[in-house]
Amino acid sequence: MLPASQAESLILDLVQPLHLQRDSETVHLMAASGRILATEVVGTLDFPHWDNSAMDGYAVRYADVQGCSAEQPAVLDIVEEIPAGYQPQKTVQPGQAARILTGSMMPSGADTVVIQEETTRDGDRVSILSPPRSNAFVRHQAEFYRAGTPLLSAGLELAAPDIAVLAAAQVPTVTVYRRPRVALLSTGSELVGPDQPLHPGQIVDSNQYALAALVASAGAEPVCLGIVPDQPEPLKAAIARAIATADMVLSSGGVSVGDYDYVDRILAELGATLHIRAVAVKPGKPLTVATFSRQDPGTTAEEPSQILYFGLPGNPVSALVSFWRFVQPALRKLSGLSSSWSPVVVKGRSHHELRSDGKRETYFWGQLYLADGEYEFHRAGGSLSSGNLINLAQTNGLAILPVGHTRVAAGEEVDIMQVNSAKSITQKQIKV
Structure with a gap:
C-alpha cells in the first residue's frame, strides 16, 4: 500500500x-465563470483610463492652497462643474477651481482634490479651509494597471472578480480550456x-x-x-x-x-x-x-x-x-489549472474524540464550522462505516488522523480537509 x-x-x-x-475554445464573458483561462490576457486600456477624482470636492492647484487655514482660507473661482462621464472643457488657472465628483476626469491644470467637507461655497467661489496633501484624492492614469502588461495569467479559474476585470478591460471573449x-x-x-x-x-x-x-x-x-x-x-x-x-x-x-x-x-x-x-x-x-x-x-x-x-x-x-x-x-x-491542485487542509479543533488503529491515514467525515474565528470539526453522528452514506449528508470536512496517531481528544487540534465547497463553511449554528 x-x-x-x-x-x-x-x-x-x-x-x-x-x-x-x-483543447481550447473561445467563450463570451457571460459563459466564462468557472472556466480555466488558457492564454494570458494583456489589456489595451490603462487603469484608471485617465486621472480622476477619488472623492466629491474641488479640483485645485496645490500651489494655490498649500498654505491655507480656516482663519485664512484660499478663496478660488469655480470655473467648471465636472460630473461623472463628462470631459472637462477648461484648464484650471491660478486662483481657480473646478467642482468635481467621485470618478470624474481631472481637468488640465489641477493636480489635487480638496474634499467638500473642507470647503465652504458661496455662489461661484469656494473657500478652502484646510491645506490638503499634494495630489490628494487623485487617482492617476495607469496607477492600477498599465496597458500592454499582463492582466490575467493562463491557468486561472475565472471567478466573478476576474470577469469584472475582463469586462472593464473591454475583453468580451476569452480563450479557455x-x-x-x-x-x-x-x-x-x-x-x-x-x-x-x-x-x-x-x-x-x-x-x-x-x-x-x-x-x-x-x-x-x-x-x-x-x-x-x-x-x-x-x-x-x-x-x-x-x-x-x-x-x-x-x-x-x-x-x-x-x-x-x-x-x-x-x-x-x-x-x-x-x-x-x-x-x-x-x-x-x-x-x-x-x-x-x-x-x-x-x-x-x-x-x-x-x-x-x-x-x-x-x-x-x-x-x-x-x-x-x-x-x-x-x-x-x-483541466488546465496552473496550481492549487491539492486539497485544502486547515487546522481546527475537534468537538468529538476521534480514534483509529494508526495503521492507515484515517478520515472522519462531518461538518466544519467557524466558531469565534476558529475552525471547529463535528464528526458525523452514528456509525462511521464506509457503507453508511446516510450520515455523509452535508459533509464539508474530513478530519485526518495520520499514520501512527490513534487518538485525538475532544477539544484538541486536528487537520481537516475541506471538501465540496469552502463557501459551505458557516458560522456554527448547533448547540455544543
Missing part, C-alpha cells in the same frame, strides 16, 4: 493537462438504478450520481455510462468505450480481491499500465490508478494522449473520500 501523500504525488505526475492548441470529459461507470451485478424496483439482495447505485455531481462541480463534463454487471466481457467493452471517448475514467467497485473483482485484470488486458493498486487510507484502501495511451486526431506518434483511469472502491463513502483525496486534484490539474 502506498502512503496517501506518495499516491497523490504519483497521480499528479501522471496527469497530462489539456493541450493549449487542441474545454471542459474535461470524465466517463463514469458503476460495476456490480447487484446494482440497480434509483428508478428501478429493488429486489432482495440488490443495492441502489448511488455512486454514479454522487460522482457525476462531484465531476460537474469540479468544472468537468460527466459522461454517465451506467451500470455494468460483474462479467468480464461486458465490463471489458464498457471500459474500452470509456477510454475511447473520455479524458479520464472513473469506475466504482470491482477493484478489491473478491472473486468478481475483474477491473485490474481487464485493464491489463486492454493495455493499461497499472501504477497503484491500494493506498494506506481508511476508508478507501482499494484504489486502482492506471494509464492508457491514445492516438487522438491532431497528435503525433511522439505525442499521444494519456488517459487516466481510477478504479474507486464500491462502498459509497470510500468512493467519495477517494474522489476528494485523489481524483479531484488530478482533475484540477487536467
Whole structure:
C-alpha cells in the first residue's frame, strides 16, 4: 500500500493537462465563470483610463492652497462643474477651481482634490479651509494597471472578480480550456438504478450520481455510462468505450480481491499500465490508478494522449473520500489549472474524540464550522462505516488522523480537509 501523500504525488505526475492548441475554445464573458483561462490576457486600456477624482470636492492647484487655514482660507473661482462621464472643457488657472465628483476626469491644470467637507461655497467661489496633501484624492492614469502588461495569467479559474476585470478591460471573449470529459461507470451485478424496483439482495447505485455531481462541480463534463454487471466481457467493452471517448475514467467497485473483482485484470488486458493498486487510507484502501495511451486526431506518434483511469472502491463513502483525496486534484490539474491542485487542509479543533488503529491515514467525515474565528470539526453522528452514506449528508470536512496517531481528544487540534465547497463553511449554528 502506498502512503496517501506518495499516491497523490504519483497521480499528479501522471496527469497530462489539456493541450493549449487542441483543447481550447473561445467563450463570451457571460459563459466564462468557472472556466480555466488558457492564454494570458494583456489589456489595451490603462487603469484608471485617465486621472480622476477619488472623492466629491474641488479640483485645485496645490500651489494655490498649500498654505491655507480656516482663519485664512484660499478663496478660488469655480470655473467648471465636472460630473461623472463628462470631459472637462477648461484648464484650471491660478486662483481657480473646478467642482468635481467621485470618478470624474481631472481637468488640465489641477493636480489635487480638496474634499467638500473642507470647503465652504458661496455662489461661484469656494473657500478652502484646510491645506490638503499634494495630489490628494487623485487617482492617476495607469496607477492600477498599465496597458500592454499582463492582466490575467493562463491557468486561472475565472471567478466573478476576474470577469469584472475582463469586462472593464473591454475583453468580451476569452480563450479557455474545454471542459474535461470524465466517463463514469458503476460495476456490480447487484446494482440497480434509483428508478428501478429493488429486489432482495440488490443495492441502489448511488455512486454514479454522487460522482457525476462531484465531476460537474469540479468544472468537468460527466459522461454517465451506467451500470455494468460483474462479467468480464461486458465490463471489458464498457471500459474500452470509456477510454475511447473520455479524458479520464472513473469506475466504482470491482477493484478489491473478491472473486468478481475483474477491473485490474481487464485493464491489463486492454493495455493499461497499472501504477497503484491500494493506498494506506481508511476508508478507501482499494484504489486502482492506471494509464492508457491514445492516438487522438491532431497528435503525433511522439505525442499521444494519456488517459487516466481510477478504479474507486464500491462502498459509497470510500468512493467519495477517494474522489476528494485523489481524483479531484488530478482533475484540477487536467483541466488546465496552473496550481492549487491539492486539497485544502486547515487546522481546527475537534468537538468529538476521534480514534483509529494508526495503521492507515484515517478520515472522519462531518461538518466544519467557524466558531469565534476558529475552525471547529463535528464528526458525523452514528456509525462511521464506509457503507453508511446516510450520515455523509452535508459533509464539508474530513478530519485526518495520520499514520501512527490513534487518538485525538475532544477539544484538541486536528487537520481537516475541506471538501465540496469552502463557501459551505458557516458560522456554527448547533448547540455544543
